[in-house]
Amino acid sequence: MKSKILRGTALDGQIRIFIADTTSLVEKAKDIHQSSPVATAALGRVLTATSILGVMLKGDRHKITTRIHGQGPIGTMIATSNASGNVKGYVTNPQVMVESSTPGKLNVGGAVGKSGEITVIKDLGLKNPYIGNYPLVSGEIGEDFAAYFMYSEQQPSAVGLGVTIDKDYTIKSAGGFIIQILPETDDNVAFILEERIKEAGSVSKLIENSKDGKEIMYQLLEGLHPKVLEEYEIDYICDCNRERFEKALISLGTQELRSLIEDDHGAELQCHFCNKKYQFSEENLEALIEEAINTDN
Numbered sequence: 001m002k003s004k005i006l007r008g009t010a011l012d013g014q015i016r017i018f019i020a021d022t023t024s025l026v027e028k029a030k031d032i033h034q035s036s037p038v039a040t041a042a043l044g045r046v047l048t049a050t051s052i053l054g055v056m057l058k059g060d061r062h063k064i065t066t067r068i069h070g071q072g073p074i075g076t077m078i079a080t081s082n083a084s085g086n087v088k089g090y091v092t093n094p095q096v097m098v099e100s101s102t103p104g105k106l107n108v109g110g111a112v113g114k115s116g117e118i119t120v121i122k123d124l125g126l127k128n129p130y131i132g133n134y135p136l137v138s139g140e141i142g143e144d145f146a147a148y149f150m151y152s153e154q155q156p157s158a159v160g161l162g163v164t165i166d167k168d169y170t171i172k173s174a175g176g177f178i179i180q181i182l183p184e185t186d187d188n189v190a191f192i193l194e195e196r197i198k199e200a201g202s203v204s205k206l207i208e209n210s211k212d213g214k215e216i217m218y219q220l221l222e223g224l225h226p227k228v229l230e231e232y233e234i235d236y237i238c239d240c241n242r243e244r245f246e247k248a249l250i251s252l253g254t255q256e257l258r259s260l261i262e263d264d265h266g267a268e269l270q271c272h273f274c275n276k277k278y279q280f281s282e283e284n285l286e287a288l289i290e291e292a293i294n295t296d297n
Ligand SMILES: [Zn+2]
Pocket: 238, 239, 240, 271, 272, 273, 274, 275, 276
């Protein structure tokens, strides 16, 4: 089944809700990165949240990148999404293992760490991207994104993210939700929502046990007049190409390119997001030196 995000609203626009089923998308990420269960769970949560942040963008060419660095053994986690919600990401140490104090529950916070930052980079097609850095709350990702909304936009938000991995290491379910209410909304509504979220329990169970996002929305927002606005099909997509790596090589400068020819007789670059390898022969590098000289002039 394709991964999807549902965008909805309730109480005449006072509540906005995003529900993502990213089961197949996280499976693809796991296959690409050959990641351990805890790394898959951590990256899956970040990919899900980043994809939702992507569909929140207004412009077709806008992009969002989130980086989480919590000083834990997983290293740094990066994910990038565009306005269609297509997302890609990676972690420094995809094979990380950490002990868990709760049997059957992956210790995402332990792998990510919590003494660090969440960085959100919004590229809205302007001269400079908008960059915000905020302290991590727990390294469990959901709370960290909720804090980001509070710090950056003064927007109270409930963020639930979850990934459940089966005994055979396939993804049983993955996804999440983001629910936001307008500041002038009655306090009672926030209270009702909090109770509903608590009742619903784990996000991954909710996704596993529901037919689709719509069913989850009606469960969480029952009695608050929920309405579906749009549904997006999303995927893990890497848009890397040879040209981008050529540019990266050119930016190294002629001296560095010469030493790649003399010392290594070529270069091999690998995309962090999809692990695709790009080979550059001595002749290719010579041509890039030419280009570097020409762009300098
Ligand atoms: Zn790639």
